[in-house]
Amino acid sequence: MIQLTAPRETRIRRALEHLRNGSTDEYDVVTPFDAAEYTDPNVAARERDLVFGRVPSIVAHSSELARPGDFITLQMPRNKVIVARQADGGLKAFVNLCRHRGALLEERENGNCRVFSCAYHRWAYGTDGSLRSITRDATFGEVDRSRHGLVELPCEERHGFVWLVDDATQQIDVAAWLGSPMDEILAGYGLADLVSYRAGGFDEPVNWKIMQDAFLDGYHIQYAHANTAARHIHTNVMALEDFGRHCRFVAPRKTIDPWVDEDPGENSLAPHVTETHFLLPNSTLLRQPDHFELLTFRPHPKDPGRCRMEMRVLVPTVEASGLTEDAWTRLWEKNWQILLAVLHAEDFPLLRSSQAGLESADAGGMLLGRNELANQIFRRELGRLVS
Template sequence: MYFSPERNKRFAQRLFEHVRNGTTDQTADMLPYDLSMYADTEIAAAERTKIFEKLPMMALHRSQVPEPGDFVTVQLNRTEAIVSRQKDGSVKAMVNACRHRGATLVKQESGRRNLFVCPYHGWSYAGDGSLKAISFSETFGACRTDERRLVQLPVEERHGFVWIVEHPEGSIDVAAHLGPEMDTLLAEYGLERYHVWRSATFEFDQNWKIMLEGVLDGYHVSFVHGATIKPYFYLNMMAIEDFGHHHVTATPRRAIDRILDEPPGQSPLDEYAVFGNLVSPNATFVLHPHHIEHWTIYQNARDPGRCRAMLRILTPHKHLDERGEAIMEKNWNIASAAILNEDVPVGNSIQASANMPHAGPVLLGLNEVGNRVFHRAWRHYMQD
C-alpha cells in the first residue's frame, strides 16, 4: 500500500463520496493569468535565478548510483553535473568541467570509476572532485591542487532521490523545502526501495510550465485521451491534499466500483485510483499499481518556448521476469501514447498562442485544483 492506513482511509472516504455524487474537489475561486508567462524572456531569466539555481531539484534516483565508485552525468537546468557515490556511501555532485581549460570531463552517461581523467590534457580527479594529478606538472607551473578541485554543488540524498541545487554557493535543506506534510508523504512511499527501470529525455516546443501543467491536469482527459485513458477513469473527478507548494491528488479508476460498499480504508486504493504528486518547482510523479511515472522538467537555456523533460519509470523490483518486463513495456507505451502523442501537441499549441501578442488572458477554473497549487508555488518562488 502506497499510503499510511490513515491517509488511505481519508482518500477512500472522499473518493467514494465523489463517485456516488458525481462531484470533485474545487478551489474557492478562479485564477486568471496571462499567457506571457510562457513566452517572456525576462520571466525566463528570473526563473533561472529564483527557481532553477536556488531550489533543490530531484536530479536522479539513488538506484542510478547504488555502489561506491558509481557515477552518472546528469543535465540540470543549465549545468551538467557528475554525481558520484563515495566510499562512505554519501554522494557528491560536481560540475562536469575540467578546472584547467573547461573541457567536458566525463562524456559517459554512467559507469564506475575511482578517477576521472580529462580527455584534453590528462588532468585527473578523484571521485570526490579533488585534483589528484596535473600532467607534465614540471613544465605546467606551480598550481595549488586544492584550488582546482571540481566545482561542488549542494547535494542531499532523501526519500530515494539525489537532490541538487545548481548554484555552487547555494544551500540545500530538502526537508525544509518540502515542508513537514510533503516530507511525511514521501516517507510513506518508501521510494528508496524502488529502482529505475527505464529513463528517457525529450525536447518539446513548449515552455516548461506548460509541460508540467499538462501532467498535473485531470480536466482534459475526456477530450485529449479518449482512446488511451478515458475508458478507465471517472472523468473530471479528483481529490487533493494541498500542502501549500506541493500536493498529492487522487483520481478514481472505474474499478473503484468494486469496493464502494466496503468501509472506507478496508482495501488499499493502489489498484482503484491513480495518485499524482507535485514536488515543486519542476517535478511530478504518478503512482500506478505496478510502477511510478516520474517527470522532471527544465527550461531550454536559450528559448522560453522550449523545454527538456526527463521521464523515469520506477519499479519496486530490481530485476523483472518476462511477465514483469511485458507489463512495463505496456505501461511505457501507454505513457508514450498519452503524453507524447496526445498531451504534447496540445501543449505546443498553447505555446503558439503564448507567442501571439494579443491572445488575451486565460483562466484556471474551480476544478483545476492541482494546477492551482503549482501556480501558487510558482508565484511565491518568483516573489522571493
Template sequence: MQRHVQIDVAERFFKYLKGRDTDFAQRELPIAAKSYFDDEYAARERDLVFRTRPIVVAHSSELDGPGSFVTRDIVGAPLLIVRQADGTLKAFSNVCRHRGAKVALEGAGCAQRFKCPYHAWTYNLDGSLKNIPFDEGFDGLDRSQYGLIELPVDERHGLVWAVATPGEPLDIAAMIGDEMDGDLSAFELDKYTLVREATYEEDMNWKVVADGFLDPYHLQFVHPKTVGPFFNTNVYTLDVLGPDVARLVVSRKSIHDIREQDPAEVDLLPHVICNYILLPNTFVAVEPRHFEVWTISPHPTDAQKCKVTLRFLLRNAPTTEREESYLEKNWKLLVHTVVDEDWGVGRALQAGLPHGQVKETISGRNEAPIQFLHGNLAAILSGDAADAMAGADEPYPRRYGNLVGEAS
C-alpha cells in the same frame, strides 16, 4: 500512502462522487500568456527558480556503488554526481578548474577518478585535485583550492536532488515536510529499480507539459479511447503539504464499486492514482505496480522548448516473459497517452499563444492543481515568497492557503 491519508482521501472521494464535487480553488486564476513564450520571462524563471532550487536529477539505483556516477545538466549547467566510498553522494560542477572543459563526458559510468580530456588534470571521487601533468608550470597554485566546485545534493526516497548553484547543504526531509516524507516512505521508493528511461525534447514551454500533469479536467476529452474511460474526469483531491509540495489524487471508475463501504476499511490504492508534486518540475506518479518519475526542464535559451525525462521504476527488473510483457504494455500505453495525446494538444497550444490575440489564459476553480504551480512561481518571481503562504478558507488547499498569483 499512509493509512490515515487513505481514509481521509476515501471520505472525500465518496462525498465528491455523490455530489459531482471536487476540491475547488477560491476563484479563477488568470495566467499571463507571455509566461509560456516570452524569453525575458523564461530567463527570470531559469535564474530564480531552476538554478537556485533543488531539482531531481536521478534515481538512487542509477548510482549503485562507489565510483558510480551520472552527468546531468540543469538548464545548461553541467553537473557530475558521484557515489562516494562511504555510500554518500557528492555533486560537482562538471567543469575542469584549469580551462573549463567538461571533466566527465559519458552520461553514466563507474570511475576511480576523473581525468579532463583537454590537459589530463585529474580529480579524485571527492572532487579534490589529484594530478596536474607538467606541474612545474603551476608551482604557484594551491591545489587544495582547485578541486571541482561542489554543489548541494541530497538523496531521499530513492530520489537524488541537486542544485546547480553552490550553497548550503540540502535537507530534503525538511524541505518536503513530515506528511510528504511519510507518504513517500510508505511506498519504499528507495527499494525500486530504474528499468527504463527516456528523454524527450519538445517544442513547448515547460509549463505546458507541467500543466498537463496537473489537470484532472481533461481526461475524458483528450483521452476518450485510451485512459479517459477508466477515470472520473474533474474529480480529484489536492493537499498542499508545504510551499513546494502537494499530493494530487485522481480516481479510477472502479472506485464506484467501493464508495458505499466504510472509508476506514477500504483499500483505496487500487482505485486511484497519486501524483506527488515536487516543485518546481518533478512529478511522481504512483501506479499499482510501478512508479513514474517525470522531470521537466526549460530549454537553456528558448522559452518555447523544453526537455522531459521519464523514469519508469519497478520493484525488481523483469526476469520473466510475463514481467517483460507488463513493462512493455504499460510503457507503450504511457508513451502514447502522454507523448501523442497530451503533448499533441500541448504542441498546438504552444503554436497558438505567441501571436498576441490571447493575452491571458484562465485556470478555473476546478483546476486548483494548476493554480498551485502558477501561484508558487508567481510568488518566487515577484520576490515575495511569503505571498505563497497567504491564508484561504477550506476546502482548497487544505494546509497552506491558496497559492494564487496575478497575471502580469
C-alpha cells in the same frame, strides 16, 4: 473542501462522493494569467535563478547510481552537472567543467569510473571532485590543487531520490523543503527499496510549466486521451490535500464504478485510484497500485520555449516482486511502452501547439479554473518563489 493528512481510505471515499455528485475539490477563485509567463526571457531567467538555483529538485533515483564510481550527467537550468556515487556510499554533484580551460569534462550520460579525465589536455579529477593530475605539470607551473578541484553543487539523497540545488553558493536541506507532512508521506512509501526500471528524457519545444501543468490536470483526460487514459481514469474528479509548497490528490479509476451506487463498507478502495503528488518546483510522482512513476520538468538554460522532460518507472526489485526475471521485464517493458506511446502520440503534440499559440503577439489573457486545483497551487507557489 481540502482536507489535510486524512487517512487514505477517507480521501478515496471523498473522491467517490465527488464522482456520485459530478463535483470535485475546487480552488477559491478563477485565476487569470498572461502568455508572457511562458515566453518572456526575463521570466525564464528569474525562474532559473530564484527557483532552480535556490530550492531542491529531483534529478534521479538512487538506484541509477548504485555502485561507487557510478555517475550521471545532466543539463540543469544553470549548469551542466555530474552526479557521482562516492567510495563511502554518499553522493556528490559537480559542475561538468574542467578547471583548466573549461572543456566539458564528461560527455557520457552515465557510466562508472574512478577518475574523470578531460579529453582536451587530460587533466584528471577523482569522483570526489579533487584535482588528481595535471599533465606535464613540470612545465605548466604552480597550481594550488586544493583550490582547483571541480565546483561542487549542493546535493542530497533522501527517500530514494537524488536532489540538487543548481547554485554552488547555496545549501540544501530536503526535509526542510518538503515540510513535515510531505516528508513523512514520502518516507512511508519505501521508495528507496524500489529500482528505476527505466529512465527516459525528452527535449521538447515547450515551456517547462506547460509540461508540469499537463501532469497535474485531471480536466483534460476525457478530451486529450479519449482512447487511452480516459478508458481507465475519471475526468475532472479529485480529492486534494494542500500542503503549501506541495500537494497530493487521488483521482478515481473506472474500476471504482461498481461502488458509485453501492456503499463500499469496509472494502479497501485503494486499488481503484491513482494518487498524484506534486513536489514543488517541478516533479509529479504518481502512485499506482503496484508501482510509482516520476515525471520531472526542467527549463532550458536559455530558451523559455524549450524544456527537458524526464520520466522514470519505479518498481519493486525482481526478488521482491516474486516474478521471474523474464516476467518482470515483460511486465514493466509493456508498461513503459504504453507510457511512451501516450506521451508521444497525445501529450507532446498538444503541448507543442500550446507553446506555439502562446507565442502569438496578441495572445490575450487566459484563465485557470477553480477545478484546476493542483495547477492553481503550482502557480501560486511558483509565484512566491520568484516574487
